[in-house]
Amino acid sequence: MKRTAFAVSIFMLLLPAINIIAQSSRFPDDLYYTKPVTLEIGASLGLMNCLTDLGGGKGSGKNFIKDINVANSEPAASIYFSTAYKNALVLRSEMTWGIVKASDKVLKDVKESTLGRYERNLSFRSSIFELTLMGEIHPRYFKKYLPYEKLPRLSPYLTGGIGYFIFNPQARLNGVWVDLRPLSTEGQNFPEYPGRKFYKLKQINFPVGAGFRYKLTTFINFSTEVVYRILNTDYLDDVSTTYIDKSLFQKYLRPDLANLALLLYDRQKELNPTHTTNLNDIRGNPKKNDAYFSLNFKVGILF
Secondary structure, three states: HHHHHHHHHHHHOOOOOOOOHOOOOOOOOOOOOOEEEEEEEEEEEEEEEEEEOOOOOOOOOHHHHHHOOOOOEEEEEEEEEEEEOOOOOOEEEEEEEEEEEEHHHHHHHHHHHHHOOHHOOEEEEEEEEEEEEEEEEEHHHOOOOOOOOEOOOOOEEEEEEEEEOOOOOOEEEEOOEEOOOHOOOOOOOOOOOOOOOOOEEEEEEEEEEEEEEEEOOOOOOEEEEEEEEEEEEOOOOOOOOOOOOOOOHHHHOOHHHHHHHHHOOOHHOOOOOOOOOOOEEOOOOOOOOOEEEEEEEEEEEEO
8 A cells, every 4th residue: 555655646746747748749849058057846656676695695795796686676656956167067865765674585496595695584674765976977968059959859968976864773573573773683882892883774875876877858858867875784684693682672772673583593493493502603794884775766857
């Protein structure tokens, strides 16, 4: 129900653009350059995914694209406002909503090769809210066009900038989604682990990407864009280092949180009841920060 309402809301945001497209025959489709600065407002629908310690591919895990689990893609949407100078340089502010998730269960078919990652049996999801300020470079428009000279319709571009995002990793237990950060699953803020502080749920990221823009008419742009977010955290999925002494949960947490932490910090016995986890066994890989990315289909109206 929530996803349906989410999709309907974004569809309503796109209605003005759809209406203009339906009536586009009223507008000239000769793409002339008449003013150096143009403004654009628009919205997008797309998919969001992530690269974290969980899931991935066979073996010890691959790098970047080879480790993507496409089935984990979730809906994403955004609204944006941009200013373009001679169509070549664009400054864009954007607000994005999405969901990321990952699970070790996707490794079931290759579990013999995953060096215990399938047996780790951890999973997470997190909503994402993001604000970004990004620039776009459109090389095709660097050429000096004369007044009223037709412009190219298709323009590949590069984009990058800075963002601020909010996340909150959760795990599902008996049908209920439980916030993981308050559980200190890897001993965050415990004196025994002075190097493990609470990770912040509001952080800076660095989005980089590329796309193609197509000018349908003088007033309407379509874009397809992939944006990758470089993060400063390895805790997007609440997994980074090693297993801790489980007795510390009852020492430092409230009884209700301690009980949840005992169930969620180590889920290997759910697959193998005879399994024994040793102190400092590997839980994640702290050498690589997490990341998330999106594929967006955009429509914008110029004014």
